Amino acid sequence: MVYETGNQTVDDAVARVLDGERLDRRDGLALIAQPVDDLAAGADYVRTQLGDDTVDACSIVNAKAGNCAEDCGFCAQSVHFDTGIDNYGFLGPEKILEAAKRAERDGAQRFGIVVAEKGVSKENRPEEWEEVLEAIRLVRDETDVEVDASLGILTEEEAAILADEGLNHYNHNIETSPRYFPEVVQTHTFEKRVETLRVAKDAGMDLCAGVILGMGESPTDRVDAAMALQDIGISSLPVNILNPVAGTPMAEQGLPDITTEEVVKTIAVYRLLHPESRVRLTGGREVNLDTDGQVAALEAGADGILTGDYLTTEGQTAADDLEIMEEAGLEPNTDANEFDPEAVKERAADETETETAAGTAQTKSELKSDD
8 A cells, every 4th residue: 555645746756766766856846845744754654665764873073173175165174264173183093993982882883984174195195094094994893883984085096995994885975966066165076076976986885975955055956966966876865954153154154044844855855866875864953953853854754863973063962862763753773783772861861961972073152153
């Protein structure tokens, strides 16, 4: 029996997805114009049929902060903007392992090593490259989490080495649609980002690539970004929501806040356009969505989160994330890391100030714009 919302556009899309058909751009544009309740119901049904009723949690460490030569308009770590963040060089393998163990303790299934620069270069910075590899080995061998990385532009040789070391996912977000990308970044092209994703995929790594919502893009841009990701072929689609940091162009522009309805609609459409990927609610969710809004996103087809700290701002605790999963009627994924959710909650109740997973970010109060 096919689930029906009573909305023919949504119902037809759901039936086609469950029949194995890949929806196209026309479908995406038609869907994002539908009422949010219909979209959420249809997308959630697709998730129940093709997913496993779990929420997969990943965590990241800001392994090298600031002084990035790129000019991404949302990023507090760009050397082009005065944001007041603490800059530091590569943390080193042992400190990254410590962060991975915190993430493991808090229920993360995968752990991403993130470096803020155009690319970790084997040729130009061989010592740093070797430290990255050593960090990957330590996390791989001494924790139960799957190790991922976001290291910027890759050469074919570098991608092959990372794959041989057992790197699971390579993260390289496309941020927005090809049309809108030049409004966000001028120092490199959308095509350059796609090229690195293809290099990583050809080397044998799975891909984690997604977007940032609320940067002034249109609903059409949100659909076109999903279509670009469809062409690339990804297994994890992180959906960030802009948290404007004072000093960045995105904060100075005074962009209107994105609504919960817009976020939930986009999540639902992404589920229908990427039915077998983890659609992951990530950076900026706590700032832009209240608890009910985060639950609504999980009830609209999202089945992944980024838990703990982000790169320069704090996230919410693992215990809070577990409560949100429960309210949405879902369970945490434990495929890689068989953690005890009750122990996470008990630890949070016993600690006056619970440290979030990874633990390298500055506080929201230090970095978030007053706008």
